[in-house]
Amino acid sequence: MTDAHAYPVPVEPPVDRVTRLSDRVLSRMPRWLGPVAVLGCIGGALGYTMWSTPASSGADSIPTCLVKLTTGLDCPGCGGTRAAWYLLHGDIPAAARHHLLFVFAVPFLLYLYVAWAGQTAFGWKLPQLRLSPKLLAFFLGAWGIFMVLRNLPWAPFTYYFV
Structure with missing residues (x-):
C-alpha cells in the first residue's frame, strides 16, 4: 500500500x-580575503564621504538624495552620509542631529564586523550579537x-529636518 501523502525526495x-x-576558486582563497574585501569597501565609502564633504552640500549636489531632491522630504536614510562625516570628525552631537539612529547603530555595526572578521580570519571566538526578529522589527x-x-x-521636530 502506498502513502498518498508522501513527500517527494528532493x-x-x-x-x-x-x-x-x-x-574551485572559493576553495582556494585565503580565509582573510573576505574581511579584507569588506574592509576595503568600508574604507572606500568613508573615503568618498571625506572627499565629498556632504556637510556643506545641498540636496541637489553630490552626494544627492533623490527623495529629498524630488519631494523635499527626508527619506529614512537622509542625513546618514552627513552623520558619518561628522562622526569621522568627532562631532557626535552634529552627527546625531543629522541621523540619530545611524549614530546609535554604528557601534553595533562595528562590533558585528569585528566579531565576524575575527572569527573568519583568525578563528577568534568573540561573543556574537543575537538579533532576534522582534528586535529587528522594533529597530525598523x-x-x-x-x-x-x-x-x-x-518644533521640536524641525531640529532633525536636514
Whole structure:
C-alpha cells in the first residue's frame, strides 16, 4: 500500500561549469580575503564621504538624495552620509542631529564586523550579537517613526529636518 501523502525526495540539481569554477576558486582563497574585501569597501565609502564633504552640500549636489531632491522630504536614510562625516570628525552631537539612529547603530555595526572578521580570519571566538526578529522589527519601526517625525513642520521636530 502506498502513502498518498508522501513527500517527494528532493533531487540535487546538476552542477554546471560556472558553479564548479566558482566553487574551485572559493576553495582556494585565503580565509582573510573576505574581511579584507569588506574592509576595503568600508574604507572606500568613508573615503568618498571625506572627499565629498556632504556637510556643506545641498540636496541637489553630490552626494544627492533623490527623495529629498524630488519631494523635499527626508527619506529614512537622509542625513546618514552627513552623520558619518561628522562622526569621522568627532562631532557626535552634529552627527546625531543629522541621523540619530545611524549614530546609535554604528557601534553595533562595528562590533558585528569585528566579531565576524575575527572569527573568519583568525578563528577568534568573540561573543556574537543575537538579533532576534522582534528586535529587528522594533529597530525598523523606530526608524520609520523617526522618518515621519523628522518631516513634521513644527518644533521640536524641525531640529532633525536636514
